[in-house]
Amino acid sequence: xxxxxxxxxxxxxxxxxxxxxxxxxxxxxxxxxxxxxxxxxxxxxxxxxxxxxxxxxxxxxxxxxxxxxxxxxxxx
Numbered sequence: 001x002x003x004x005x006x007x008x009x010x011x012x013x014x015x016x017x018x019x020x021x022x023x024x025x026x027x028x029x030x031x032x033x034x035x036x037x038x039x040x041x042x043x044x045x046x047x048x049x050x051x052x053x054x055x056x057x058x059x060x061x062x063x064x065x066x067x068x069x070x071x072x073x074x075x076x
Contacts, residue, residue: 002045005030 002024014034034054048068
């Protein structure tokens with residue numbers, strides 16, 4: 001299970017993905033500014049080259065997640 005959202009898909013900006021299972025998802029080069037991922041399963045999710053400015057990652061599983069080249073300003 002997982003989904004693919006790449007190349008700065010503007011619909012992703014500020015998305016509330018609280019309590020979602022995003023295991024093995026591909027979020028490469030996506031604009032996720034101010035998104036909420038609290039209590040989510042993000043195991044092996046690829047955030048490479050994504051803009052994660054202001055995103056909230058609380059109480060989540062980030063095992064094997066990839067953040068190569070991601071913008072991480074003010075992430076909580």
